[in-house]
Every structure is written in C-alpha cells, then in structure tokens.
Amino acid sequence: MLPDADRPETLPGDTQHEREADAFAAEFLTPSDSILPELPGRVDLRRLAELQQVWGVSVDSLLYRCREIWLLSDQSAGRAWRRLAELRHQPGFATESVNRYPGEQPVMLRQAFELAAKEQTGLTVPDLAHELGWSVSRNEELLGLVHRRPVLRLVL
Structure with missing residues (x-):
C-alpha cells in the first residue's frame, strides 16, 4: 500500500474528477465570456441548433452550458433534454453532427x-x-x- 503522501487524492473514474473534467471541457470549448451573450435566456432549441453550427458542439452540450452558467434551472434543462430526446425519435429529425462545422x-x-x-x-x-x-x-x-x-x- 502507498504511503498517504504518495496516494492520489482521488481515484480515476471518481465523480469529482468527472465533474472537473466536464467543467474544463465546457470552458475550453465554450468559454463563458464569449458564449454567454449568444446563449438564449430561455429554452430555444432552434437557437441552440444554430449555435451548434457556430461553436461545433452538440445541442446537449449547449444545454448543459446554459444550466451550468445559470441561464436555465435544473428543471428547465431537464425538460429541454426530454423534449430533445422526443424530437430525436420523430421521423425526419436530423441527427446532430458537427461535420458541417468547418473548424x-x-x-x-x-x-x-x-x-x-x-x-x-x-x-x-x-x-x-x-x-x-x-x-x-x-x-x-x-x-x-x-x-x-x-x-x-x-x-x-
């Protein structure tokens, strides 16, 4: 067994590590200072689909970002994710892809x-x-x- 000084604070896969990694990725891909003025103040899936093409991230990620920076409550974000899931099962709904994002x-x-x-x-x-x-x-x-x-x- 490792001495306390050599033991990592958390183990890989730890929920704290996951949260920190998610927060880092969100800030890296969609810096709050830059994206905040563009995000809708309420659930607007059409606007988020437009921003998906600009920022090259998924609508789910943008919804998460809206919740993370307090533009949406947990309840509003949850309803939006449920609505998005319903839409994905409807015929003719285009699957998300960032292939059209030029980078x-x-x-x-x-x-x-x-x-x-x-x-x-x-x-x-x-x-x-x-x-x-x-x-x-x-x-x-x-x-x-x-x-x-x-x-x-x-x-x-």
Missing part, C-alpha cells in the same frame, strides 16, 4: 506557404503536399484554397 482555418500555414512560394520560385501545392506527406486536396483544404473550375471561353 479553425490555419492562417499561418497559408502565410508561410505564400512566403516560401515567393522565396522559392516554383513552389507549388503538390510540392508542399509531397514534402509534408499529405494529399494535395488536404493541403488545399488547410491552405484555404478554393477549388476553381476552369472557365470555358468561346474562341472564334
């Missing part, structure tokens, strides 16, 4: 690429893809390059 776009990678392209004449996206070991399409996505279709022109 953050790395600005510095594009700036570095543009600088390198100026300094190293002829540097192309395929060259960068080869150097990084990524696909060309992944590089274009991370660089924020729009896939442009060729413009057809009638030449007489």
